[in-house]
Amino acid sequence: MPGTVPEFGERLSKAWSSDTSSKWSVERPALGQCSVSALVVQDVFGGELLKTRVGDDWHFYNQIDGRRFDLTAEQFEGAVSYDDLPASREDAFSDTSPEQYKALRAALEL
Template identity: 55%
Template sequence: MTTGCPSLTGLYHKLREAWSVETGGKWRPDNPAAGQCSVTALVVQAQLGGEILKTDVNGAWHFYNQVDGRRVDFTMSQFDSPIGYDDQPSNRQEALDDTSMKQYELLLGRIRSG
């Protein structure tokens, strides 16, 4: 997930501290990544570039990124078991449709100010 790349590791730690019920309604203290995938994919792309990808997990889309040819999924810990990645192309609008501009701006602001 983040091994070997200090910028990815740093961003992951900032995200974990910034996630909350305000950035994703399914957030829980015991599972902070829950409900954060689409908003996180948007923030990661804003910070690092790359592509937004998606995969079906139990009938719902799960969003994540590809940065410099590497799959980056900072929210995979929300799942109880490993997921299969389809790496289907997605885009900012599709990810934004799964969150809100308010949640995106809040998380991005927390990352940039932290």
């Protein structure tokens, strides 16, 4: 059972590795995990994928039952200014790889 989204977020953070993002590091484990995590969260909880620009990059997160969940916001130094633009799975997959997605699902035993 996945529990609540925040509880699942704790599981996610323990599952992140260099296999789930090439930007991962012990010092900043959430770095580069947004797209792959948002995809897996959608697999488990449904809802919509959203995106916002952070610098030159897209940042992906979820909206479930009308509530925003950004389980990788800690990768940024400051607060994120959310645009809440609709995103597709194809958008999110353009920022990750099938191998990273499969690695995260496997680490979570999904």
